Structures are given as structure tokens and as C-alpha cells.
Amino acid sequence: MRITSSFLLPAALVLASSALAQNAPRPGAQIPAPALYKLDDAFLEWPLQAQDKAYGAIEGKRLNGYVADLTAISRKYRDQGHPQFWGRIIGTSADSDTAQWMLDKFKQFGLADVHIQSFDLPDQWMPQSWDVSATGGGKTIHAITAQPAYQTKGTPAEGLDLEAVYLGTGSATDFAGRDVKGKAVFIFSMPLPGSWRNTGVLEGGLRMAEERGAAAVFNIVALPGNIRTQLYPTRTNIPTFSMGMDDGYAIRDLIGKGSARVKIKLDIKMTPGMKTGTVWGTLPGVTDETINIIAHRDGWFESGSDNASGVATMVGLAEYFAKVPKAQRRRTIVFAGTSGHHNGGNASGTWLLDHKDEVFAKSALLINCEHTATIQTYLFGEDIRMANTSTAMLWYAGGPSRPKLQAIAVKAFHDFGVATYANPEQAAPGGEMSRLWQHVPGVQASDYNHFFHSDQETAETVPWTGLQAITRAYAKIMVGVNTLDLKDVQRPSEVPATPSPGR
Ligand SMILES: [Zn+2]
CATH class of the missing domain: 3.40.630.10 (Zn peptidases)
Structure with missing residues (x-):
């Protein structure tokens, strides 16, 4: 992953959430005994x-x-x-x-x-590199599972630095009374059964974010773990990403503790x-x-x-x-x-x-x-x-x-x-x-x-x-x-x- 230097923070502050997922039992998980066979x-x-x-x-x-x-x-x-x-x-x-x-x-x-x-x-739409990190309360989450939706639009070379907002499952009810203008919207999307069909896309949450003026939108696919998924075109005209659940929880919780900002860089090359x-x-x-x-x-x-x-x-x-x-x-x-x-x-x-x-x-x-x-x-x-x-x-x-x-x-x-x-x-x-x-x-x-x-x-x-x-x-x-x-x-x-x- 090419990471622009401005995104690099002291290592102790950066939480690589996949490592967390591997080391700590997941909340609510029933841990089975060791496997008896392959x-x-x-x-x-x-x-x-x-x-x-x-x-x-x-x-x-x-x-x-x-x-x-x-x-x-x-x-x-x-x-x-x-x-x-x-x-x-x-x-x-x-x-x-x-x-x-x-x-x-x-x-x-x-x-x-x-x-x-x-x-x-x-x-051909060929993303060259990207980086997404969220910061709040002195903590930074580097969202390693952020993945741009196919054919989504890139960011300016200097990237975007946006206020992050959490919009639940991205239904019209979640959006009611919320101001998302110019912000990065995070929504949880229910897999049906995975990222191929999921509520964020099917119920129009991503489009709704764009229609209401959001500057970027993140579709957190609610599959346990921290899974990178590649979405098909979402027909949105703002930078649109999927994200794994651990990264999504971590950013949601940052937002919940006060204000959080998200930095996004996405370099796309249409390759002839x-x-x-x-x-x-x-x-x-x-x-x-x-x-x-x-x-x-x-x-x-x-x-x-x-x-x-x-x-x-x-x-x-x-x-x-x-x-x-x-x-x-x-x-x-x-x-x-x-x-x-x-x-x-x-x-x-x-x-x-x-x-x-x-x-x-x-x-x-x-x-x-x-x-x-x-x-x-x-x-x-x-x-x-x-x-x-x-x-x-x-x-x-x-x-x-x-x-x-x-x-x-x-x-x-x-x-x-x-x-x-x-x-x-x-x-x-x-x-x-x-x-x-x-x-x-x-x-x-x-x-x-x-x-x-x-x-x-x-x-x-x-x-x-x-x-x-x-x-x-x-x-x-x-x-x-x-x-x-x-x-x-x-x-x-x-x-x-x-x-x-x-x-
Ligand atoms: Zn196929």
C-alpha cells in the first residue's frame, strides 16, 4: 500500500484493525475448541x-x-x-x-x-493507490479494508479532509434531520448474503448520501471480521468505498466519542x-x-x-x-x-x-x-x-x-x-x-x-x-x-x- 507521508502518524497511535481482530476474541463470539481435523x-x-x-x-x-x-x-x-x-x-x-x-x-x-x-x-478504470484514515480524540484509525467501488471517482491529488458522520443503516429514517453536506458518510450495510447484494446499495443509502450533498460515502459491509470487498458500480458520483466491519466499528466509535475527521486519497487512472x-x-x-x-x-x-x-x-x-x-x-x-x-x-x-x-x-x-x-x-x-x-x-x-x-x-x-x-x-x-x-x-x-x-x-x-x-x-x-x-x-x-x- 502506498501511503502518503501526510497520512503517517506515530506508530503507537495507528490501530491496524485487522491485527486487533486476530488477537482479541470478538465481542459476542462463542469461541470453539481447537479444530480436530483439517x-x-x-x-x-x-x-x-x-x-x-x-x-x-x-x-x-x-x-x-x-x-x-x-x-x-x-x-x-x-x-x-x-x-x-x-x-x-x-x-x-x-x-x-x-x-x-x-x-x-x-x-x-x-x-x-x-x-x-x-x-x-x-x-479501463484502474485505481493506482488509495488511503483512508479517520482521526478523533487523539486516535487514528487507518482503514486498511477501505476499497473503492468499481468506477468510483477519485479524489483531488491533495486528497479530501472531511468531517465524518455516522448514518446507521443509511435508510431515509437514518438520514432524517441530518446534515451530511460536504461530509464523509459512514453507513452499515447488511449483507444479502455478502457484498454483492447488500442493503447499503439496494436500499439506496449510498445514493441518498450523494443526493443530500455528502462529499464521500463508506459502505461498511457487516460481515464479521475485517473483510475487503469489491463493490460493483454504485452509480454514485462521489468517492464511494466499501469497508470491513472491524474498521467500520472502529470509525463509528471514534465518531461517537466526539468529532472525527476522515482523510481520503484515491488515485484513479483510466487506462487506454x-x-x-x-x-x-x-x-x-x-x-x-x-x-x-x-x-x-x-x-x-x-x-x-x-x-x-x-x-x-x-x-x-x-x-x-x-x-x-x-x-x-x-x-x-x-x-x-x-x-x-x-x-x-x-x-x-x-x-x-x-x-x-x-x-x-x-x-x-x-x-x-x-x-x-x-x-x-x-x-x-x-x-x-x-x-x-x-x-x-x-x-x-x-x-x-x-x-x-x-x-x-x-x-x-x-x-x-x-x-x-x-x-x-x-x-x-x-x-x-x-x-x-x-x-x-x-x-x-x-x-x-x-x-x-x-x-x-x-x-x-x-x-x-x-x-x-x-x-x-x-x-x-x-x-x-x-x-x-x-x-x-x-x-x-x-x-x-x-x-x-x-x-
Ligand atoms: Zn462470476
């Missing part, structure tokens, strides 16, 4: 049924190795001078490393027509000339009808589940079907590692939408491999606990007009131990599929978890058993769909009954 050694594995033995070739531990490769690409980028805004960020060297990694895998498996389709990106791409590979089948598989390559921080897990699933499917004799592959399987969407544009997704009539003309199935496995977490008092299983998935399998596809998917999820809700979503759960499900027979099971889009979404949060289960289920769905004809699954484009839930 979760990774004890994940619950779903046994294969006799008729499904062939899918045993898809091994979760091998897939987890792919997750490790991808998360290492993120850390490499972080360690090459990007300590604050890092991940497999679109347009960066981490993006091209991920593309090359996938290209190598496809070549190694013997796929045909392996290539990268390149795209020029519009200027960056490139990204779609990584393509094909497994020719007996016919020119297709099954299409996509996975987005990008993500913030280590992005273990979003989307190293999905990429591992797609690569695992390529590896598995490459070993199936061509004569047994009724349809050609087309794989595409997309650029992703954690930026201001969706290069591959837009291209796919614009070319849907060619790409998906004879498609019997599009699987979007996205957030395919996450460790089960529970909010327990002032703690997030992890269990030795994987989470249930939001899912969609072609909707009510494709009952045969839904039946195949439901059975496969059940037989391989993919936990789901009884209710499928009315539209694909998210990502590139959000704009394609209306036009193509789509299947997607995705998890959106507490750690989603945060620095806690590490490789360790991707259970190999979950990866194994979903990848085997997708393979079985592909085989099942090959017993159907195009007329069973292809439908005229649908108008969504409800808006897609988003990304």
Missing part, C-alpha cells in the same frame, strides 16, 4: 452410483489443482506492484496469463481450433490501450450440432469461487470429453473462456450476444460454468464458520418450456450430490448467461456466498468435493442432452418474466 481432509464426498462409474474420471482434487493455478495468477499480479486493486483483472497481465493457461490446457487435451479471439478494451480476449477450443463430434460451454476467466482478489471454480469445471469437462471417442460424441463441444464482466464492459459476452445466431444456431445446450463450488459458511454470532461441505446452488435449466432438459438437470444434480433449492431461478443466475438464456437452452448452477467478491474468497474456500460433484453433473447433463433432438430444447427467444437477478 476441512480439506474431511470434505463429505458423494459416492458414485454404479451406472455413473465413468464419471469417476472427473476428480475433484485434480480440478482443485486448477483452482490453485488460477488463484496463484492473481497473487502473482498482486505481488508485481498491485497490492490494493488486484485479481485476474480484465486487460492486465493476469488476464493474459489466465488466457494462456487455458490455451495451454486446451492444447494439452488435444482440442481443435484452439485460439484466442482478441478484443480492444475501452479505457488494454486488450482482452475469448479463449476458444473445440471437440469435434459426429454432427455439427453443438453443446456450448462457457466460463468467465476474470475475478477480483483470488476469486476462488468467482470464477476459478467455474474455469476449473469447464477445463475439467474439456479434459473428460477429450478422452471420450469422437464416435460417442453426438455433438461438437465448443468451449469459450470469456473475458468476464468485472469491469466496465463485457467484451466476450457482448460478442456472443451479437453473434448468437451463428454461434448458437445448432446449439442443444449452453452451460455457463460460474461459481461452481464454495465451502459452506454460516454466520454464527460474531463469526463466520466454515463446514466440511459445499453450499447449495441457485440454478436454472432452460425453464418451464424445456421440461426434458429440466428433468435431466434435476436428476444429475441429485445423483451427484449438488445441493440445490427446490425453486429454480426464473432466469439464469448470472454472468454471461444473463443475456443469453433467453435465446439458448441454458443450464447454470451458481453459488453467491458470504465471501463473494472479497479478499476472503481464496482457493481454500473451494471444496474439491463440490467441484467434483458439479463437474460430474454437468458431464452427465451433456450426455443426457445428447439423447434429445434440437426440437426438444430449441425455442424462440423468450422475453424474461422478471429481470435477470444480475451478475
